[in-house]
Amino acid sequence: MKKGKRMTTALSTYEKNNAYTVSEAFDHMMETAKAKFDETVELHVKLGVDGRNADQQVRGVVVLPHGTGKSVKVLVIAKGDKADEALKAGADFVGAEEIVAKIQGGWLDFDVCITTPDMMGVVGRVARVLGPKGLMPNPKSGTVTMDVKKAISDVKAGKVEYRLDKTNNVHVIIGKVSFGKDKLVDNYTTVIEALQKAKPAAAKGQYFKNISICSTMGPGVKIISIG
Numbered sequence: 001m002k003k004g005k006r007m008t009t010a011l012s013t014y015e016k017n018n019a020y021t022v023s024e025a026f027d028h029m030m031e032t033a034k035a036k037f038d039e040t041v042e043l044h045v046k047l048g049v050d051g052r053n054a055d056q057q058v059r060g061v062v063v064l065p066h067g068t069g070k071s072v073k074v075l076v077i078a079k080g081d082k083a084d085e086a087l088k089a090g091a092d093f094v095g096a097e098e099i100v101a102k103i104q105g106g107w108l109d110f111d112v113c114i115t116t117p118d119m120m121g122v123v124g125r126v127a128r129v130l131g132p133k134g135l136m137p138n139p140k141s142g143t144v145t146m147d148v149k150k151a152i153s154d155v156k157a158g159k160v161e162y163r164l165d166k167t168n169n170v171h172v173i174i175g176k177v178s179f180g181k182d183k184l185v186d187n188y189t190t191v192i193e194a195l196q197k198a199k200p201a202a203a204k205g206q207y208f209k210n211i212s213i214c215s216t217m218g219p220g221v222k223i224i225s226i227g
Contacts, residue, residue: 026181033215048208058164
């Protein structure tokens with residue numbers, strides 16, 4: 001496939017097959033981020049696990065110290081006091097059966113869905129809609145909880161979820177180019193440390209197989225794997 005002029009220029013600034021230190025990699029990534037908008041920075045990690053085995057799953061959440069730079073729309077499905085708590089905590093949308101019916105009608109104008117345990121039966125009606133979109137509340141991601149206020153606060157502060165895809169890769173947004181190198185490295189380090197702590201006991205051999213970062217329109221830059 002023919003590369004565009006911007007990509008060709010970006011690739012000429014470093015050796016794409018080389019792996020760099022974290023500092024060097026972020027320097028190269030920043031140098032190649034030349035779009036006219038504030039590009040998102042992504043982290044991609046290939047892990048030495050087999051996600052087909054239940055004891056080698058890697059999934060969790062982490063709050064980035066500098067957030068993601070993205071304005072997150074939060075839906076809370078709750079009733080009574082918890083619905084009131086959600087509104088006061090800054091949820092963008094709050095409702096119960098009526099909002100589930102709205103989702104059944106095709107409405108999905110939110111980024112995160114939080115619910116209380118007692119409402120999971122109601123939320124289950126739209127599991128087939130929310131699941132494929134990555135929007136289904138889950139206790140492991142902190143989105144099924146009675147502490148609605150904290151859940152909303154964490155999401156708004158920059159909580160991100162990481163989980164294996166079918167090819168044993170993890171993809172996480174770690175900020176915007178405008179954050180600058182230092183903040184992006186802080187966010188990167190936070191995610192890598194979380195992945196290290198989440199290493200399954202059943203995982204054998206090299207855990208971090210491949211690590212790379214890229215901006216929305218830029219090429220990937222490899223980082224020296226850390227074992």
